[in-house]
Amino acid sequence: xxxxxxxxxxxxxxxLMIAEIGxxxxxxxxxxxxxxxxxxxxxxxxxxxxxxxxxxxVNKKISPERHKHFSKFQLTKExxxxxxxxxxxxxxxxxxSIWNLDMIDWVDKxxxxxxxxxxxxxxxxxxxxxxxxxxxxxxxxxxxxxxxIKNTINFIKKSNxxxxxxxxxxxxxCTSMYPTEDDDVNxxxxxxxxxxxxxxxxxxxxxxxxxxxxxxxIKGANIxxxxxxxxxKNKVFRDHLISLTKNEVQNLITKFQRVKKLLGRSExxxxxxxIKSGHLKSFRxxxxxxxxxxxxxxxxxxxxVCLRPNEGLDARKIKKILGKKSPKxxxxxxKIKI
Numbered sequence: 001x002x003x004x005x006x007x008x009x010x011x012x013x014x015x016l017m018i019a020e021i022g023x024x025x026x027x028x029x030x031x032x033x034x035x036x037x038x039x040x041x042x043x044x045x046x047x048x049x050x051x052x053x054x055x056x057x058v059n060k061k062i063s064p065e066r067h068k069h070f071s072k073f074q075l076t077k078e079x080x081x082x083x084x085x086x087x088x089x090x091x092x093x094x095x096x097s098i099w100n101l102d103m104i105d106w107v108d109k110x111x112x113x114x115x116x117x118x119x120x121x122x123x124x125x126x127x128x129x130x131x132x133x134x135x136x137x138x139x140x141x142x143x144x145x146x147x148x149i150k151n152t153i154n155f156i157k158k159s160n161x162x163x164x165x166x167x168x169x170x171x172x173x174c175t176s177m178y179p180t181e182d183d184d185v186n187x188x189x190x191x192x193x194x195x196x197x198x199x200x201x202x203x204x205x206x207x208x209x210x211x212x213x214x215x216x217x218i219k220g221a222n223i224x225x226x227x228x229x230x231x232x233k234n235k236v237f238r239d240h241l242i243s244l245t246k247n248e249v250q251n252l253i254t255k256f257q258r259v260k261k262l263l264g265r266s267e268x269x270x271x272x273x274x275i276k277s278g279h280l281k282s283f284r285x286x287x288x289x290x291x292x293x294x295x296x297x298x299x300x301x302x303x304x305v306c307l308r309p310n311e312g313l314d315a316r317k318i319k320k321i322l323g324k325k326s327p328k329x330x331x332x333x334x335k336i337k338i
């Protein structure tokens with residue numbers, strides 16, 4: 001039984017960071033292990049793969065080329081189990097999008113949550129098999145419109161009432177283009193999701209660089225999924241081109257940590273650092289006479305000036321003297337104490 005806690009979808013550096021190795025290993029198990037170890041060293045929370053066979057995902061009569069592609073990129077059951085054990089030995093989560101339902105049983109014990117990819121958002125028979133098991137679900141929303149997302153969320157909750165509970169279901173803004181052009185990233189959809197759904201919101205990244213990930217985090221995405229590679233140079237497979245490397249992930253983590261500090265908290269108070277600095281006095285203004293003033297003189301606004309520092313009569317208390325008779329003789333720019 002998965003321990004569903006308040007911060008289930010939160011990572012050790014703020015957002016839950018999911019490094020999607022996916023098919024970047026291109027069917028080479030030694031390379032898959034190398035990518036896994038690089039991802040572990042990068043500091044992510046989850047390392048994700050895709051579990052499938054060509055026969056289990058594509059109709060080879062209708063799409064023979066796609067069938068050939070997936071068949072070439074598939075890893076065996078034993079290889080996925082070894083990758084999972086490498087991850088957990090390093091205290092990093094292993095996860096996989098499972099595209100063949102007959103593979104759920106042997107990998108299930110390694111998964112803390114199920115990831116439903118964008119292509120399966122409308123595959124209700126597939127989704128139903130996951131809901132029966134009752135683990136948290138992370139749903140990507142590429143290719144979809146708002147009504148389709150609402151319908152799938154409702155389907156999940158009806159399939160198993162456990163998904164009405166907090167943290168059992170999360171959704172991610174996603175555009176299923178590789179790469180996603182800037183005009184199509186649409187991070188503002190996160191605001192719409194937060195308004196409409198009482199769910200944890202994430203962002204699945206298919207754009208160049210890390211800027212969209214940083215903006216999504218600032219906008220409130222607490223789950224960030226991005227493709228991961230060791231090097232983009234001389235790579236043909238498209239996913240490498242939109243992937244982050246170990247150094248880039250580490251730099252992104254540093255940015256997240258600074259962003260968290262910069263965002264601070266929503267409460268507006270005078271801060272201890274401001275008080276300690278003395279700026280409450282040196283930056284603010286007080287009221288002074290701009291000339292010598294004799295006792296009994298009627299004080300006019302032309303007799304006064306508002307200057308730093310705030311010593312004597314605070315500028316907010318000008319009415320205490322304006323239009324009144326001077327209680328004593330004052331020298332120009334002398335502190336006014338009443």
